[in-house]
Amino acid sequence: MAAMQRRIFGLENEYGLISSSAGGRVNLSVESALGYLFEKVVSRQRGTNDFLRNGARLYQDTGCHPEYATPECDNALDLTIHDKAGERIIEEFPLLHLEGYRGSRPVRVGNAAAQHRQHDIFGEMVLALSPLFLDQRFQKEQSASTLQLLERLARKAIAVVGTPDAGIWEYRREWTPQTFSTLMCWAAADRMSRVAARHHPDTVQAL
Structure with a gap:
């Protein structure tokens, strides 16, 4: 060759x-x-x-x-x-x-x-991907790598919840904790806990 x-x-x-x-x-x-x-x-x-x-x-x-x-x-x-x-x-x-x-x-x-810190993205990603593991119609689309990605996103959301960011309004002043970002971080943990209960039970307590 x-x-x-x-x-x-x-x-x-x-x-x-x-x-x-x-x-x-x-x-x-x-x-x-x-x-x-x-x-x-x-x-x-x-x-x-x-x-x-x-x-x-x-x-x-x-x-x-x-x-x-x-x-x-x-x-x-x-x-x-x-x-x-x-x-x-x-x-x-x-x-x-x-x-x-x-x-x-x-x-x-x-x-x-693109340079702003917006913590809501972690929740939005988890909410978008979690149906792959919660809805039987997507059973053939499930993969170990996607499940690992979901878990990483949820853990990141837990790590940053309540910390300052630019929020969905992309504030340019000094960043502060944003209610919507906190809500979406909670949603990431909540939805991932449901996924984990079905597919990875040993991680439920961590979420």
Whole structure:
């Protein structure tokens, strides 16, 4: 069997732009949003196509949306690093000269919610997956790995219940314990205890 030849590869990620006020009224055109995103690039070279310091390319693609292309790499680790760097470049930033609905500030481009701590997700995951082990209609879909995942999620919910997080409203101020997050953590433990009673009885007391 011939050895695999060394390959060069890269990734391209397309990003969407959304601008709306409460009620869904659009108050910033796509062209204006792109103008703010590429403001430094345009001022430097009068175009929306720029090669970055890491060799990646940031540009406005056909269809008026920003796109980030990694530099070409010859291993998966470098490719992943450059791909994550692109996420940081496109991530949320404020437009201090604009105001939002009824004067609210700051107006932000992007969304940093992926970096928020939201404990309700553990309960939501357990509630979504637990029917696989509680409903006979899904009996053929059951697996040991999914059961282990459910148990890990439930234990994580128990570990973080009552601790501060951003909550479902993604609060940006100092985080505090959120009622809904606490409720969902309780739901994770409760639902997993039912699953464990049927499929893993020795863990019921821990839940």
